[in-house]
Amino acid sequence: MKKRLRIAPGPLPLVLSLLSGCALGPDYVAPTAPETAGYTPEKLGATAASDRPESKSQNFVDDLDIPGQWWTTFRSRQLNDLIETAMRQNPDLQAAQAGLRNARELSVAQRGLFYPQASAGYNTTAGKVGEDVASPLASNQVFYSLNTASVTVAYTPDVWGLNQRQVESVEAQAEMQRYQLEAAYLTLTSNLVLAAVQEASLRGQIAATKRIIAIEKELLDLLRRQKDLGQISNADVLAQEAALAQAEETLPPLDKQLAVQRDLLTALAGQLPQNQIGQKFDFASFHLPRELPLSLPSKLVEHRPDVKAAESNLHSTSAAIGVAVANRLPVLNLSAEFGSSPANWSRFFEPQTLFYTLIGSAAQSVFDGGTLLHKQRAAEAAYQQAEAQYRSTVITAFQNVADCLRALQADARTLKAAIYAETAAQKSLDLTSQQLHLGQVNYLALLNAQQTYLQAAITRVQAQANRYADTAALFQALGGGWWNRLDVAAKADANDDLLGIR
Structure with missing residues (x-):
């Protein structure tokens, strides 16, 4: 490994980067070229020719590059x-x-x-509580609104x-x-x-x-x-x-x-x-090419x-x-969420409205039927x-x-x-x-x-x-x-x- x-x-x-470990499985090695000296058992010479222009000889040139x-x-x-x-x-x-x-x-x-994969989210909630129900707000207001903005970062170490x-x-x-x-x-x-x-x-x-x-x-x-x-x-x-x-x-x-x-x-x-x-x-x-390339095997x-x-x-x-x-x-996952959830925008950066969450998890298949x-x-x-x-x-x-x-x-x-x-x-x-x-x-x-x-x-x-x-x-x-x-x-x-x- x-x-x-x-x-x-x-x-x-x-x-x-230190959380990245070893790459499992075989490391690829390119195949080697076949060990052979030519394409035919015997070396081929120039082709047959006559005195007619369309029947001129063609020559095979070893290792001649192709345009x-x-x-x-x-x-x-x-x-x-x-x-x-x-x-x-x-x-x-x-x-x-x-x-x-x-x-x-x-x-x-x-x-x-x-x-790491980062995402941002925002949602706003507005509502009214019943008059006979205790308000979730400290001021016991009947009408309320809640604004939540957060950033979530997730990372799966390789x-x-x-x-x-x-x-x-x-x-x-x-x-x-x-x-x-x-x-x-x-x-x-x-x-x-x-x-x-x-x-x-x-x-x-x-x-x-x-x-x-x-x-x-x-x-x-x-x-x-x-x-x-x-x-x-x-x-x-x-x-x-x-x-x-x-x-x-x-x-x-x-x-x-x-x-x-x-x-x-x-x-x-x-x-x-x-x-x-x-x-x-x-x-x-x-026009028939007179010199023909013949690449090395x-x-x-x-x-x-x-x-x-x-x-x-x-x-x-x-x-x-x-x-x-x-x-x-096992698959390891790390995630973190940071945000603020104030009742109104004026309190967005107040310490009591801020929250964060850190999560680390590991998952391993125990039984998958093979x-x-x-x-x-x-x-x-x-x-x-x-x-x-x-x-x-x-x-x-x-x-x-x-x-x-x-x-x-x-x-x-x-x-x-x-x-x-x-x-x-x-x-x-x-x-x-x-x-x-x-x-x-x-x-x-x-x-x-x-x-x-x-x-x-x-x-x-x-x-x-x-x-x-x-x-x-x-x-x-x-x-x-x-x-x-x-x-x-x-x-x-x-x-x-x-x-x-x-």
Whole structure:
């Protein structure tokens, strides 16, 4: 048991602080970071690359710090503007800010119990006694009035550290709310980046589909001319019309997905669908970061908001054990009342109207059916639960980083292969179209070339989008750089810096 003397702030008598005794229950010790050298069994090198701009290599830089505005690494002015708008208007972020203010005020309120509690009271009484009843006043007056003014001071010494542990618990809860706010901030920015990347992907797929539709329309015109010349049968023309219709059929679902994606971005920006955002995203508006941060494993537990929130919850449950233990011990109460009760105001300060009362009491539960004991055991079980949840959160954090690293390696190889496949498919389609025009191949070869090119074009767009999305996911998995953030001006009280807290 660790002895602690709390010297109460302000001009309070020293004796009040000496009445504070020991804080019962375990003293919290922060968990240590996992002893591991990396996130994967082998060291990962740079990702695969090709000579195409969208398939350049990405390098993992050990212990490279993350900027507070991590999304600026994509060098998209439109994205920066959209996130700036969302920071001001997103209601989920505003709710998290209000939650932090609430937790902080409760923490300050709990600290108030270290001080004596004083209250003032005043009451006045007027009345008339019956003529046959003896008057309570010395002058035997029938009518009387009585004015009573008093000040009451009550103090509960924190002998067993009950309030100290309660303060520790609520402060840990406020800290947890702070990290939940950081998590909300990171989730919002990540969702905006991912939604913007998805919009760019859909626009790329729509563009690829429109290209193949234009090609098939040209081929249909060619086949109709050849049919008119008697070079091919009507069956070939009908087959091309069917192929064109199938390609056109894939366009409306993509348009629908794009419209829904625009609604999502608008909602994330804190606006109604009618007031749709003005920013539009395609791959030309993004630049893939070439150098990717890779925090040291020992720092990951300090950088992940969810891990820090789980640690704060662990701290709160540790303090709750001390609260449960202290509740089983005697409670001491001191109170004093001083006042005056004259019959009229002119006698308010006369000695015979003054009164005072001093009361000291102690209360101890003698029998409660095991309630307090089992509450203590419940607090201990809650701590064990929080400790297991913390370890699970840490494991998940390391898993997230490892998954992102694996994904980025695979994404680079996939995109490189998809670019080669698209290039080859386009060359094959061009060659087959020329051969068909010269009558060197039949129409079946053209249909196969068209389908191959369409699928290759869509696959390349999706592979490119996956690379951007997994890059953003790595920044999110590493914590998003909130510890470097100086960019958010939150509406706050003079003593409350909210998002800018360090």
